[in-house]
Amino acid sequence: MSRKAWGLWLLFGLPIAVFVVWAIWDNYSLFFKTFLNGLTLASLYFLVASGFTLVFGLMRNVNLAHGSLYLVGAYVGWVVGEQTGSWVLAVIAGFLAAAALGLLMQVLVFRHMQGQDLRQTLVTIGLSIVLADLMLWIWGAEIYTFDPPAWIYGSTTLPLVNKFPTYRLFVLLASIVIGVGLWLMLARTRIGMMIRAGVDDRAMLAASGVNVQRVFALTFAIGAGLAGLAGVVGGTALSISPGEDTRYLLASLVVVIVGGMGSVVGAAIGALLIGLAEQFGLAYAPTYSVVFTFVIMVVALAFKPRGLMGKNT
Amino acid sequence: MNSSSSASPAAGPRGTQASPMARASARTLTEARIERSRTANPTDWRAIFGAIRLRHLLVLVFVIAYPFVATPFFTFQIGAQSLALGLIALSLTFLGGYGGMVSLAQMTVAGLAAYALAIFGSSSNLAISLGWPWWLALIVALALATLLAAGIGWLSVRTEGIYTIMITLAVGVAFFYLAQQNYTVFNGFQGFSKIAPPVLFGLDWHDPVPYYFLVLACSLAGYFFVKHLVRTPFGVALQGIRDNPRRMQALGFDVTAHRVAAYAVAGFLAAVGGVLMVWYNGRISPGTIGTGAMINILIIAVLGGMKHPIGAFVGAIVFTLLQNFAIDLVDRERFNLVIGGVFLAIVLFSPDGLLGLWQHLRNRLAGPFTHRGSGRIHR
Numbered sequence: 001m002s003r004k005a006w007g008l009w010l011l012f013g014l015p016i017a018v019f020v021v022w023a024i025w026d027n028y029s030l031f032f033k034t035f036l037n038g039l040t041l042a043s044l045y046f047l048v049a050s051g052f053t054l055v056f057g058l059m060r061n062v063n064l065a066h067g068s069l070y071l072v073g074a075y076v077g078w079v080v081g082e083q084t085g086s087w088v089l090a091v092i093a094g095f096l097a098a099a100a101l102g103l104l105m106q107v108l109v110f111r112h113m114q115g116q117d118l119r120q121t122l123v124t125i126g127l128s129i130v131l132a133d134l135m136l137w138i139w140g141a142e143i144y145t146f147d148p149p150a151w152i153y154g155s156t157t158l159p160l161v162n163k164f165p166t167y168r169l170f171v172l173l174a175s176i177v178i179g180v181g182l183w184l185m186l187a188r189t190r191i192g193m194m195i196r197a198g199v200d201d202r203a204m205l206a207a208s209g210v211n212v213q214r215v216f217a218l219t220f221a222i223g224a225g226l227a228g229l230a231g232v233v234g235g236t237a238l239s240i241s242p243g244e245d246t247r248y249l250l251a252s253l254v255v256v257i258v259g260g261m262g263s264v265v266g267a268a269i270g271a272l273l274i275g276l277a278e279q280f281g282l283a284y285a286p287t288y289s290v291v292f293t294f295v296i297m298v299v300a301l302a303f304k305p306r307g308l309m310g311k312n313t
Numbered sequence: 314m315n316s317s318s319s320a321s322p323a324a325g326p327r328g329t330q331a332s333p334m335a336r337a338s339a340r341t342l343t344e345a346r347i348e349r350s351r352t353a354n355p356t357d358w359r360a361i362f363g364a365i366r367l368r369h370l371l372v373l374v375f376v377i378a379y380p381f382v383a384t385p386f387f388t389f390q391i392g393a394q395s396l397a398l399g400l401i402a403l404s405l406t407f408l409g410g411y412g413g414m415v416s417l418a419q420m421t422v423a424g425l426a427a428y429a430l431a432i433f434g435s436s437s438n439l440a441i442s443l444g445w446p447w448w449l450a451l452i453v454a455l456a457l458a459t460l461l462a463a464g465i466g467w468l469s470v471r472t473e474g475i476y477t478i479m480i481t482l483a484v485g486v487a488f489f490y491l492a493q494q495n496y497t498v499f500n501g502f503q504g505f506s507k508i509a510p511p512v513l514f515g516l517d518w519h520d521p522v523p524y525y526f527l528v529l530a531c532s533l534a535g536y537f538f539v540k541h542l543v544r545t546p547f548g549v550a551l552q553g554i555r556d557n558p559r560r561m562q563a564l565g566f567d568v569t570a571h572r573v574a575a576y577a578v579a580g581f582l583a584a585v586g587g588v589l590m591v592w593y594n595g596r597i598s599p600g601t602i603g604t605g606a607m608i609n610i611l612i613i614a615v616l617g618g619m620k621h622p623i624g625a626f627v628g629a630i631v632f633t634l635l636q637n638f639a640i641d642l643v644d645r646e647r648f649n650l651v652i653g654g655v656f657l658a659i660v661l662f663s664p665d666g667l668l669g670l671w672q673h674l675r676n677r678l679a680g681p682f683t684h685r686g687s688g689r690i691h692r
Contacts, residue, residue, distance in 0.1 A: 121475060125611065126656045133649040136649075137647065253482060257483060291490075
């Protein structure tokens with residue numbers, strides 16, 4: 001590694017290492033609980049942000065309606081869960097509902113605005129306002145909770161932490177599985193190859209004879225579906241209410257800014273950083289936890305304007 | 314464009330000596346150039362007055378006579394509020410329309426100016442407010458807000474295009490949470506109240522008619538300032554950077570410096586708007602700078618049209634009217650649906666906003682040669 005890289009690692013790593021040592025010595029149970037909570041939050045953020053970064057990376061479309069897709073998946077999943085009594089069906093329904101909505105958005109609206117990045121973003125802002133109000137109208141302002149099945153409910157005993165909610169471990173595992181699945185799809189399948197090629201050079205992809213619009217539609221559907229899935233999964237952990245769409249949109253914005261646009265690995269790294277920072281901030285310095293996230297974002301932007309894993313063009 | 318390009322023509326290419334004939338003709342050329350610049354430098358008043366049309370006079374008469382014919386509610390709630398909002402939206406129109414950088418943090422800058430005015434001036438919270446004289450607090454507030462705008466600009470300009478919206482949104486929300494959770498400086502959730510304009514020249518500037526004229530003066534000043542600025546070398550360079558930053562960089566312009574300067578200018582405009590807004594509301598709290606308010610400014614700017622400064626004010630008037638009278642048409646709780654729907658319709662069908670719609674109508678109804686050209690620089 002170059003001298004500069006060593007310097008940066010030391011500059012940021014040393015205070016963190018000192019803090020970690022102090023925290024473990026001070027109250028190791030709190031430290032590991034916070035660490036696991038941070039990992040859970042990070043996995044939730046990764047689920048939401050991965051869809052966002054895929055859509056931006058390929059289509060240069062900053063989809064600010066991503067939070068609304070999260071909430072649509074959550075609400076539809078809740079309705080299906082209530083009707084059928086099955087949580088797994090609720091998850092699938094959430095994924096499909098958001099994916100269908102995303103597909104409609106891409107095919108009916110964004111397809112006709114290809115190349116006009118700003119206009120697409122403004123449309124997504126308008127859509128998010130309209131969708132948020134429609135959902136408020138239909139489902140009201142109450143808080144909805146899910147009913148997860150017994151095998152992921154309750155708590156498990158872990159070596160250092162004593163008792164930890166099983167569901168959060170499940171979220172962590174699920175997001176690792178989905179993340180690996182996403183990576184496999186991008187790295188090993190033909191469609192993934194086309195998506196990666198499109199992220200690098202959209203014009204060449206079209207010139208090589210690929211039906212670019214179909215790839216776009218599929219990517220948007222997958223991205224939106226991931227948001228819907230995260231909606232049900234996150235809604236089970238934290239419950240659904242009208243303000244959640246803005247919260248998760250902003251979280252995925254920060255994650256993607258820090259991690260890098262268009263990179264799923266970047267989304268994972270960004271989610272880890274932001275999730276851990278948020279939880280540790282909440283546990284050890286509650287008044288200023290948001291400022292930590294902001295400081296991370298500013299520092300990342302100052303050194304790498306395109307995000308940690310973004311391409312330096 | 315740049316006067317520095319008028320280097321001595323007799324020098325020719327580096328190191329070579331021009332012939333005596335060339336030197337003589339070059340000397341006459343330089344003299345002619347100096348002569349022309351001497352007559353072109355003083356303000357061309359005839360050109361300015363020749364550009365005034367009937368519609369300009371009508372609008373001027375209307376806005377000046379408005380408070381004398383309208384009720385206090387219409388003067389204060391509708392007129393003054395829409396002009397103050399319009400000023401903040403003007404900063405976004407300048408930044409987005411002429412600079413190509415759509416920043417969602419204009420309301421944040423305006424909010425910081427308002428907070429600074431409350432913290433340095435006088436408010437209901439005696440523990441935090443420093444109680445400086447109003448003019449000093451005003452100057453400090455404007456300066457701080459402009460600095461914040463320049464800082465946000467520096468953070469966002471090194472990435473291009475659509476990143477700006479994301480970064481400015483994130484910065485704005487971070488500031489919102491800071492204001493909400495910090496109690497030592499920003500007084501958290503409650504914010505500050507009882508922030509009033511001073512009593513000067515025997516007039517309480519919070520009364521509808523004096524306040525309206527104050528806002529009108531600031532709005533007119535802002536409007537003409539932007540109109541003038543976009544024709545100066547700086548403004549034209551900014552538009553060049555909007556259209557093709559690489560080419561401008563190759564020509565030797567410092568693209569980052571121009572962009573940060575544009576952010577600072579827009580920040581100043583937004584700061585003035587923020588001060589006027591806090592004098593209008595009498596209070597400032599985190600809700601004023603939340604996500605909803607930030608996006609409202611974008612809605613106003615896009616609604617009116619980002620191609621011309623008047624679009625900001627047109628959008629603000631329409632927005633304020635909708636905000637106040639939509640409850641007569643639809644359920645009060647569905648206001649977001651109405652404004653979101655209008656915004657969506659505008660972006661889908663007339664991306665240039667209401668001004669674009671107006672331009673389109675004029676082109677359709679008028680003959681083939683009477684419409685204005687589509688040149689972007691001078692309108």
